[in-house]
Amino acid sequence: MPFPEERPRRLRRTATLRSMVRETQLSPTNFVLPLFVRAGKGEKRPIATMPGVFQSSVDVIVAQAREAWSLGVPSVLLFGIPETKDAVGSSGWDPDGPVPRAVAAIKDALPELVVITDVCMCEYTDHGHCGPLETRHGRTDVNNDATLDLLAKEAICHARAGADIIAPSDMMDGRIGAIRGALDDEGFGEIAILSYAAKFASAFYGPFRDAAESTPKEGDRRGYQMDPGNRREALREVRLDLDEGADMIMVKPALSYLDVIREVRDLVDVPVAAYNVSGEYAMVKSAAAAGLIDETRAMMEVLLSIKRAGADLILTYHAIDAAKALG
Ligand code: PBG
Secondary structure, eight states, rough: OOOOSSSGGGSSSSHHHHHHHOOOOOGGGEEEEEEEEEEESSOEEETTTTTOEEEEEEHHHHHHHHHHHHHOOOOEEEEEEEEEOOOGGGGGOOOOHHHHHHHHHHHHHHHSEEEEEESEEEEEEEESSSSSSEEETEEEEOOOOHHHHHHHHHHHHHHHHHEEEEEEEOOOHHHHHHHHHHHHHHTTTTTTEEEEEEEEEOOGGHHHHHHOOOOOOOSSSSTSSSSTSSSHHHHHHHHHHHHTTOEEEEEEEEEEHHHHHHHHHOOOOSSEEEEEEEHHHHHHHHHHHHSOOHHHHHHHHHHHHHHHHHHHHEETTTTHHHHHHHH
């Protein structure tokens, strides 16, 4: 037969036809906007490595959250830049710290907006690791079990301020169980945990560490974050976190781990989130600024790929721009 019988192109003929048969749709309700909060008033400091992203004081954060909400983005994720750091990260559970103050201010202004807080020690320790260090036989490492108590304190501090969801990003073993137990003991049984369950030791966190001022002074995070080669181990981490009480699961980064997102989606029945991380954002921004790609189209294609891979929620610095593009 000279001509093909199967003609998929019939359904690509017009924009309306294409939109009718599109399998994956993005919506602003899929997005969570990460925000960096610092002390002060009227502060909106640009982050050189992340164009369009700022370190903001609480008043400015409320305005940013309001813009997100008005565009249909239902949630923000807060990271803190504290005024002081020490070896154990004690500013991480200071009720007057930037994160608890921002949580309270946002919930006051926008009670329906879902506030997620990142729970980790690396923004608060002077050495930049995700928990207190100990040296044994000449090797320095994060003390896993000592970290659990500190994460629980930080989580409770955020819960007291009014956080809706606690998102631990440290990758210590047992942290979901420790945080769940502490929240329940304090009467915060209703607060959900979004676990950064499969978080890989990635080069794509570079710009974030400038933004959050959390680059490790020495060494790296490979002793606690996952090795990029490991798929089965990601599923194991997910199972453990669900057993310990996680309500939602995150894969991070997103773009180099789309296969992992798909496998996690197929494994679990809880919501799956994926973090379109700082380096992924910076790549799109810098390639667009250099005139190499169309920023809006590239951004939407990236976000669509993450959703198509199986993510229900996408944590992304593009949230405002993408919501506008969808509007
Ligand atoms: C803290 C944390 C990191 C990110 C989120 N929480 C950095 C890291 O693990 O070094 C990265 C987010 C991003 O790159 O956008 N542990």
